[in-house]
Every structure is written in structure tokens, then in C-alpha cells.
Ligand code: AMP
């Protein structure tokens with residue numbers, strides 16, 4: 001439930017969770033075309049675009065992607081009063097009509113929740129609010145407050161019929177563990193529609209790549225979860241999506257105890273699993289995002305079982321003591337530990 005503080009000073013919010021690293025310097029290949037790069041701040045994250053195309057085409061695609069991100073944030077964010085999610089949350093038990101896209105994403109969330117026995121649950125918001133993670137007015141609630149709030153968290157009580165969504169008493173939704181992944185998938189889609197064949201976009205802990213660089217593969221680094229932002233491992237030949245969840249990404253401290261932002265819906269407390277960070281890889285960023293949160297709650301053993309039953313999912317899990325990296329074979333063959341982190345032992349889980 002509560003993890004003791006490490007002795008090192010820690011940065012409160014680690015902004016970049018997966019760092020797109022310059023593969024050219026890592027692989028020794030030269031890049032024939034310099035990429036067009038750009039940034040925006042949205043969904044509480046610095047979003048970085050790197051696009052290999054001629055300047056006009058790249059800028060046009062980036063503008064389209066930025067507009068798509070803004071559109072989706074205003075639809076899906078629980079902290080924007082006019083969003084679909086806020087309408088649902090403010091409606092008490094009345095059914096609310098939302099966009100088809102919002103209804104689809106909620107349905108997708110419910111399907112994923114079933115596969116992980118509720119470890120990922122978009123109805124977790126009453127607990128997120130109780131701990132103060134939505135307002136940043138952090139507080140450690142009493143056990144009684146947790147007990148009375150946990151009853152409002154149950155994805156099975158969310159009903160969706162076409163585009164109409166209805167909650168039970170005192171429930172509210174938070175798509176924070178899946179929306180960024182969905183937005184990343186949409187960014188890929190609009191960029192591909194704009195004719196882009198080579199790009200990498202980093203949205204905090206979510207990274208998506210289209211194709212490869214003109215003369216080499218993309219590589220990404222996985223951040224060491226001590227809050228300093230170094231990457232401890234590099235995955236070469238990266239394509240598709242990767243999403244990291246970790247206790248170091250958002251937390252507060254009280255009486256030398258750290259309380260992080262990923263809540264175990266079964267206990268109502270920040271999850272107390274044997275994982276310090278988990279990165280999920282697949283072609284589907286929406287799924288990666290939901291699963292990274294779920295796996296963080298589920299711990300190594302249950303995540304291993306999930307990966308064995310789902311061959312399309314790859315993971316890199318750093319244990320809570322930072323000593324062991326559990327990986328699927330697809331990741332193992334493409335992974336190298338960064339200098340200074342070679343004492344981490346690597347164990348293949350499937
Ligand atoms: P992520 O960074 O993708 O792991 O998502 C964490 C965010 O999702 C938190 O900041 C909360 O807003 C929300 N959240 C926390 N715990 C859960 C959970 N068990 N299931 C779904 N969403 C959660």
C-alpha cells in the first residue's frame with residue numbers, strides 16, 4: 001500500500017516517461033533527411049513530434065495531429081467542464097447522450113476491465129478525487145473514507161446503450177489511464193492519412209512510431225524510475241506503440257511515505273505491487289495504455305500469466321527493487337541496457 005521513500009531527492013512529476021532516443025547515434029547509422037520536430041502541451045503532457053518528410057508535408061501533418069489532440073482532450077478530459085466525460089459525471093444517475101467516439105472508448109474500457117478483473121477501471125475517479133490526485137490537493141484519507149468511497153467504484157455498474165451512458169449513484173469516470181493511448185492511436189491515424197510514412201510521437205509515457213527512419217530503425221529508451229529522467233534500457237527496432245506506467249510519474253509524500261497515483265480498485269489505496277515500472281508494447285496504443293495501468297496494479301505474476309495467454313502483448317517490467325527486468329522474448333532480443341545499468345538482471349517471462 002505505502003512505499004518507503006528512497007534516500008535520493010526526487011522530482012515530483014517526471015514529465016517525459018519514455019524518451020525517444022536518437023537512434024542514429026546509438027546505431028551508428030546516418031540519417032539522410034533531418035526530421036521536422038515540434039512540441040505542444042496538452043493532456044497534462046509535453047507532446048513531441050518528430051516527422052521525416054518534406055517540411056511542408058510534415059508541418060501540415062503535425063498541425064492536423066495537434067488539432068486532433070485538442071479535439072479529443074476537450075471531449076475526454078474529466079477536468080474540462082464541457083467534455084462528454086464531465087457531462088456524464090455531472091449527470092448523477094440520469095442517462096447522458098455522448099459522441100459515438102466517447103461511447104466506443106468507454107465500451108472498449110469496459111471490455112479491457114473484464115480481461116484484467118477490474119485492475120483497470122475507469123470508474124476509479126471517486127478514489128482519485130479522495131486522494132486529491134485530480135486537484136493536486138493531496139491528502140491521505142482515513143480507512144473509513146476509503147471504505148465508503150470504494151463502493152462507488154465498479155466498472156460493471158456503467159451502462160452504455162448506443163451513445164447513451166448512465167452511472168449509478170455517486171459514481172464518476174476518469175479516462176486518464178486510457179485516453180492518452182487512444183489519442184496516440186488517433187495521431188498515428190491522422191498522420192498516416194496525411195501521407196506521413198516515418199514519424200515518432202511521444203506523449204509522456206506513451207510513444208507511437210510510424211514506419212522507420214529514412215536510414216535506420218527507431219529506438220526508444222525506458223526511463224529509470226528514480227525520477228531523474230535517465231533511460232536504463234533502449235529498445236531497438238521500435239515500431240507500433242509503447243506505454244509506461246510507474247509510481248514515479250505522479251505522487252506525493254507525507255510523513256516520509258510516498259503515495260502514488262495508480263489506485264488498486266480492490267483496496268482503494270495506491271497499488272502496492274512488486275513493480276516499479278511497466279512498459280507495454282503492441283500495435284494498439286489504447287490497449288497498451290489500459291494494460292500498463294492494469295499490470296502495474298496486478299504485479300509480476302499475474303502480468304506474466306496475461307502475457308502468456310495473449311501473444312500480441314509484449315512487456316518490460318522493472319521489479320520494485322529495480323534489480324530485475326522481466327521481459328517477453330520479443331523485447332529481450334531488441335533490448336540493451338544503458339551504460340551504468342548493466343547490473344540489472346534480465347529474465348525472460350515468455
Ligand atoms: P497511467 O498513467 O496510464 O497508468 O494512468 C494513471 C491515471 O489513471 C491516474 O492518474 C488516475 O487518473 C487514473 N487511474 C488510477 N488508477 C487507476 C486504475 N486502477 N484504473 C484506471 N484508471 C486509474
Ligand code: MG
Nearest residue numbers: 177289290293
Ligand atoms: Mg494507462
